[in-house]
Amino acid sequence: MTQVGTAEAPSFGFGIDVGGSGIKGAVVDLATGEFVGAPTTIATPQPSTPEAVAGVVAEIVSACGWDGPVGITLPSVVTNHTARTAANIDPAWIGTDVRALFAGALGGREVAVLNDADAAGIAEVAFGADVVREGAVIFLTFGTGIGSAFLVDGVLFPNTELGHLRIDGTEAEHLASSAVRDRESLSYEAWAARVDVVLHEYARLFNPAAFILGGGISQQADEWLHHLTLETPVAAATLRNRAGIVGAAMAARAHVAP
Numbered sequence: 001m002t003q004v005g006t007a008e009a010p011s012f013g014f015g016i017d018v019g020g021s022g023i024k025g026a027v028v029d030l031a032t033g034e035f036v037g038a039p040t041t042i043a044t045p046q047p048s049t050p051e052a053v054a055g056v057v058a059e060i061v062s063a064c065g066w067d068g069p070v071g072i073t074l075p076s077v078v079t080n081h082t083a084r085t086a087a088n089i090d091p092a093w094i095g096t097d098v099r100a101l102f103a104g105a106l107g108g109r110e111v112a113v114l115n116d117a118d119a120a121g122i123a124e125v126a127f128g129a130d131v132v133r134e135g136a137v138i139f140l141t142f143g144t145g146i147g148s149a150f151l152v153d154g155v156l157f158p159n160t161e162l163g164h165l166r167i168d169g170t171e172a173e174h175l176a177s178s179a180v181r182d183r184e185s186l187s188y189e190a191w192a193a194r195v196d197v198v199l200h201e202y203a204r205l206f207n208p209a210a211f212i213l214g215g216g217i218s219q220q221a222d223e224w225l226h227h228l229t230l231e232t233p234v235a236a237a238t239l240r241n242r243a244g245i246v247g248a249a250m251a252a253r254a255h256v257a258p
């Protein structure tokens with residue numbers, strides 16, 4: 001168990017990534033983007049209602065002995081501290097004031113809540129390869145859904161939802177998320193062929209300078225990246241599936257910065 005307080009370690013932050021199957025939190029060294037100690041993971045409660053998830057978030061924060069601000073990601077559009085969508089989470093999230101919810105569950109402390117792919121995108125900008133900070137870049141996460149972050153010279157255009165773009169009548173994430181790969185037992189090659197279709201469509205519409213692909217499956221990028229046929233450069237995310245937590249911790253720090 002990590003016992004790290006903000007007072008002793010001002011460059012540390014705390015991030016929590018709320019996913020479809022697990023809720024994972026860690027202390028983050030904001031100077032390096034590395035975790036301090038092992039992350040704590042608890043299975044996402046079912047149903048994944050706001051109250052149930054907030055309870056797990058409080059449990060993780062307390063298990064880690066963290067008493068500072070907390071950043072939290074959600075697989076939802078978040079505007080004005082309110083969740084607006086709930087594709088892979090309980091529909092009760094829609095319209096929830098997520099800042100008030102988590103602040104309430106965490107003893108009134110400062111919290112920052114943002115979309116999971118946006119959090120991962122800003123972490124890649126801070127700690128990833130140069131290509132992420134140069135020009136118009138589309139960062140994507142492949143997990144339960146497909147998340148997206150649009151980055152222009154490292155600046156985020158938040159709450160893009162490319163996973164829901166329809167391709168031949170099917171939402172991109174229903175075609176090519178990594179959950180679909182598991183569900184349909186697709187080989188890496190067969191799944192990569194679907195990702196290829198999705199990326200060609202994104203390239204046709206948005207013409208980015210590069211795609212950066214993240215999420216858990218980016219850890220096996222050697223197995224499938226070479227099957228993609230795009231002219232646009234494509235690279236695996238550097239922070240792999242650590243990015244959401246790191247970005248959440250960064251957002252919490254930015255939120256409380258003087």
Ligand code: BGC
Binds near residue numbers: 076115145
């Ligand atoms: C959600 C996005 C989220 C993505 C990845 C999609 O279904 O609509 O908000 O970023 O999944 O979790």
